[in-house]
Amino acid sequence: MALTTRRRALTTLGAALAVAVVLPGSQARAVGGHRGRQPLLRAHAHNDYEHTHPLFDALGHRFGSVEADIFLVGDQLLIGHTVDDLDPSRTLESLYLDPLAAIVKANHGSVYRGWRRPLQLLIDIKTEGSSTYLELDRHLRRYPNLFTTYVHGRVVPGAVTNVISGDRAARTPMEAQTVRRAFYDGRLTDLGTSAPASFVPLISDNWTLNFTWLGEGNFPEAERQKLRGIIQEAHANGQKVRFWATPDAAGPARDALWSELFAAGVDYFNTDDLAGLEVFLDAHPAS
Template sequence: MARTTRRRALTTLGAALAVSVALPAGTALAGERTHRPRPLWRAHAHNDYEHPRPLLDALDHRFGSVETDIYLVDGQLLVAHDPEDLDPARTLEALYLDPLAARVRAQGGQVYRGHQRPLQLLVDIKTEGASTYLELDRRLRRYRHLFTSYAHGRVRTGPVTAVISGDRAARVPMEAQTERRAFYDGRLTDLGTAAPASFAPLISDNWTLNFTWQGVGAFPVAERRKLRGIVSAAHAQGRRVRFWATPDVAGPARDAVWTELLAADVDHINTDDLAGLEAFLDAHRAE
């Protein structure tokens, strides 16, 4: 290599190194931002806390929604599926609230850097709804800059949107609040009611109670029409749609149901298989 050419190459390398050193920790170069995979907003991690790394595994797979179950036990909000699995060390703060707050601080105010859309944290209440929600509300207020909030008829979007599911008694204290940092997970019976999307932005229901099809054979025409009608009605009201109890064993039947959910524009697809849904959505170029 000629001396002049070598000098130019070294100068270019030095400039690149200087730029990388000058950037704050965690800041990506323009080319890196271009190639960063996009979040999969439709992907919902059902019973997320049962994965080896609660929350973190779902975020590594770019999920836009995670679900946790909580129990109110001696003033603490503990995360578990069944009472026999309760562990004082597995609190809502330790597994979700503190890690989310730390991530948002590190990612410039967002769960996914460069994406303003909030992560959905679906909180399924397993103990008595009203008392558990009131304790949860106290906890969420300690993270006031983390959560989407509602105040006197207006919604202010934050990095994370908490949606309350599970025991339906939580609805009473929630509806009485003029300010809150959580929203309600409605059911199909809430479509067309007076409850606004600013209260119940999500409609969730059991797939098996509404559809007979489990992905084997053709989707019955009447059931496909019903599914699309549900989604259309919810979207017209500014609400999102999720079904639980959809087929979740890897194979053609599950893929067939997921394909129909995408075609109908269902907002959240439920799964315990993080890698499987990630690969499916990437293959279908869906969010």
């Protein structure tokens, strides 16, 4: 399909999505709140591309953040968890950027109709970070006015905020830019450093490398205080917090850990279980 024809088709799709996200074989869900409910801005779809309908399943469950792993192959950014998963038809554009552009156009500037808070697109670089980021930057430039942008010291909000994770070599070319369409996913080692929230708006880390508790029994008080201290310090710096490798099998342990994360004020809950997290956050006020 020619690029112009493809974009026309996606614009038509976006117009339909302004009314509902229609997922083959599943219930239609409104973009802007399923059955009138608010988007779940703290819900993060880990490895989103592994769901039956990448992006759309997460939007159907009202998620505020989705994760896409990219590999640089030639000048293409292919989506997958490992090299063996790659398919030339599954690109960052086809699964995420083109559909998001169409949805935002149809919804007059936002992913969720009536909500100006941006959707977070966490882009996890799986190939060498510097070269992959530079190619990614060229791809992002093809979508004017879609992304939150850093412009000469000022952050200009957009409908989608790109945050770059994965290979840490991406940091060098990103820091050199005076205009960026993406931001950097920090680690706990970045907390309290000179890196500003305008460059590192998100602090992410592996739960199991920082905490021993996995939801069974009582949360050790020292670990509870450590968790709350991390989140308080990040928030004081204008940064958000996400942990990966938290328990994700449905059951009391996951519920207990999610409840502690909620009480501590974590900004993103990391999950592969879209429906499970939707139920949990709906049961908690101000989620």
